[in-house]
Amino acid sequence: MVHQFVTFPTTRQRMHEGPLGAYIDEYAALLYEQGYSRQGGGWQIRWVAVLSRWMQQRGLQAKDLTPPTVARYLQFRKRRWRPQRSDYSILKRYLTFLRHKGVLPPEAPSRVKSARERVEENFELYLFQERGLSRVTVAHRLPFIRRFLAELFDRRSIQLERLRAADITGYVRRHARDFGPKRAAILVSTLRSFLRYLRHQGLIATDLAACVPAVAAWRLSTLPKFLSPDQVRRVLEGCDRTTPQGRRDYAILMLLARLGLRAGEIVNLTLDGLRWSTGEITIQGKGGQ
Numbered sequence: 001m002v003h004q005f006v007t008f009p010t011t012r013q014r015m016h017e018g019p020l021g022a023y024i025d026e027y028a029a030l031l032y033e034q035g036y037s038r039q040g041g042g043w044q045i046r047w048v049a050v051l052s053r054w055m056q057q058r059g060l061q062a063k064d065l066t067p068p069t070v071a072r073y074l075q076f077r078k079r080r081w082r083p084q085r086s087d088y089s090i091l092k093r094y095l096t097f098l099r100h101k102g103v104l105p106p107e108a109p110s111r112v113k114s115a116r117e118r119v120e121e122n123f124e125l126y127l128f129q130e131r132g133l134s135r136v137t138v139a140h141r142l143p144f145i146r147r148f149l150a151e152l153f154d155r156r157s158i159q160l161e162r163l164r165a166a167d168i169t170g171y172v173r174r175h176a177r178d179f180g181p182k183r184a185a186i187l188v189s190t191l192r193s194f195l196r197y198l199r200h201q202g203l204i205a206t207d208l209a210a211c212v213p214a215v216a217a218w219r220l221s222t223l224p225k226f227l228s229p230d231q232v233r234r235v236l237e238g239c240d241r242t243t244p245q246g247r248r249d250y251a252i253l254m255l256l257a258r259l260g261l262r263a264g265e266i267v268n269l270t271l272d273g274l275r276w277s278t279g280e281i282t283i284q285g286k287g288g289q
Contacts, residue, residue, distance in 0.1 A: 004041070005041040008271075018051075020062055021052055022062075023098070038273075039270070055073075065104060074087070086135065116149050123197055140186065147175075152171070161203070164208075172191070172215075181215065192209040195208045261283060265284065
């Protein structure tokens with residue numbers, strides 16, 4: 001089933017190298033059944049393939065994928081590549097797959113979560129399932145709520161029904177200045193979303209979302225939101241297209257300017273996402289679409 005996610009035969013062959021190669025087809029079939037896109041599933045398979053080759057170079061077997069081994073591998077990835085927010089979720093999903101197959105022993109029982117952690121986890125699920133936000137967006141927003149709850153409540157005791165308007169406005173006034181205008185705006189919008197969620201769940205009796213103060217964003221106080229056509233032309237002319245780096249930069253800028261792709265979508269592009277014969281590009285957008 002690897003062919004559903006990887007185009008080139010030589011690349012598919014490399015996917016089967018190492019101690020985890022014997023399970024790659026079954027894992028690819030599982031991802032396909034779960035509806036992963038060609039881009040998203042292909043990224044996960046490549047991630048596992050790199051892990052498998054790393055283990056092979058160190059003489060490790062699949063059963064040796066213990067927590068210390070996992071920690072060593074993550075350190076290896078951190079030294080070679082910029083860590084991605086999806087690394088942990090991919091690893092967790094694959095370890096679960098190996099446990100279901102009996103390759104790894106069952107996971108040790110997790111500790112009992114605190115009341116605050118349960119609130120954070122339930123809000124995270126709400127953002128995924130009800131709001132349909134992407135993992136990257138959720139990862140950007142959750143720290144605001146963790147910090148908010150940590151400041152207002154201790155780890156063991158959390159009494160959301162005691163929240164008052166003064167708590168909300170006081171928190172924003174203390175911390176909005178810790179961020180730039182755009183980040184501060186995300187702080188207040190995330191707080192509003194969290195307070196609406198609490199009201200919807202019946203965890204608070206008053207709609208406190210209206211108490212969250214707005215953050216001023218003065219015109220011309222930040223970088224411009226767009227460039228004029230003449231400015232775009234001058235940026236493109238600044239690329240030295242006689243060099244590989246210049247041609248790469250020119251291609252990235254064209255994707256930004258002509259197709260309106262986001263930076264994260266361009267970063268996640270792979271050769272398998274380019275169909276030269278038809279002039280098509282497959283990208284992974286928000287929410288894995």
